[in-house]
Amino acid sequence: MRARHKPWADDFLQEHKQYVELNPELNKEEWSTVFQSPQPIQLEIGAGKGQFITGMAKQNQRINFIAIELVKSIIVSAVQKVADEQLDNVKLINYDANDLREIFATNEIDCIYLNFSDPWPKARHAKRRLTYRTFLQQYQDILKPGGEIIFKTDNRGLFEYSLTSFSQYGMIIEEVTLDLHELNDPTNVMTEYEEKFSAKGQPIYRCRARFNG
Ligand code: SAM
Numbered sequence: 056m057r058a059r060h061k062p063w064a065d066d067f068l069q070e071h072k073q074y075v076e077l078n079p080e081l082n083k084e085e086w087s088t089v090f091q092s093p094q095p096i097q098l099e100i101g102a103g104k105g106q107f108i109t110g111m112a113k114q115n116q117r118i119n120f121i122a123i124e125l126v127k128s129i130i131v132s133a134v135q136k137v138a139d140e141q142l143d144n145v146k147l148i149n150y151d152a153n154d155l156r157e158i159f160a161t162n163e164i165d166c167i168y169l170n171f172s173d174p175w176p177k178a179r180h181a182k183r184r185l186t187y188r189t190f191l192q193q194y195q196d197i198l199k200p201g202g203e204i205i206f207k208t209d210n211r212g213l214f215e216y217s218l219t220s221f222s223q224y225g226m227i228i229e230e231v232t233l234d235l236h237e238l239n240d241p242t243n244v245m246t247e248y249e250e251k252f253s254a255k256g257q258p259i260y261r262c263r264a265r266f267n268g
Pocket of ligand 1: 100101102103104123124125126129150151152153170171172173246247248249
């Protein structure tokens with residue numbers, strides 16, 4: 056996802072502290088106290104412009120959501136959406152998912168969403184894929200026992216790679232869907248990329264997997 060440099064982005068994030076965690080490492084082990092109501096916490100990694108997290112938070116008021124996005128000029132769009140809806144069950148973090156253990160304690164998260172993660176098709180970049188085993192190790196650490204990863208993509212290569220990665224890690228694959236929209240799942244919240252690719256007629260793949268123990 057590309058975004059033009061936005062020199063005002065820092066100020067914008069500062070002005071929306073209600074929805075943005077500027078020092079997320081200070082909340083490690085304390086995330087349940089950060090939200091208005093102590094509720095299960097679900098995490099999206101690579102949230103882009105925030106359509107998914109906003110839709111999920113509106114649809115699931117009894118869940119707290121945290122969304123992480125690496126690029127500042129992209130996360131500002133997510134912050135604007137959450138602020139427009141005045142959602143008190145969402146916190147946004149401008150952060151690199153390489154360092155999740157710095158901001159979350161063991162068992163702090165109930166579920167992780169990976170939506171249309173960058174595919175990094177070249178083999179030499181495999182370690183950057185958000186479903187590479189070093190990322191899975193982090194997810195296992197911060198997820199509660201039985202916590203799920205829910206992964207959606209239009210990219211067949213990344214999907215196949217990820218299924219193999221989950222399975223080689225010993226995860227339990229609970230669901231694999233090769234055409235998510237054919238299911239007409241009323242709880243499915245579309246991301247920006249999902250809308251774009253399904254409008255072009257591409258099938259959307261989804262996998263739900265959890266760690267074994
Ligand atoms: N999830 C959105 C969607 O489905 O519309 C955006 C998909 S976009 C292809 C992938 C997003 O993941 C980009 O916004 C990118 O900046 C973000 N991203 C990639 N690597 C990341 C990382 N290590 N930590 C946090 N965000 C990351």
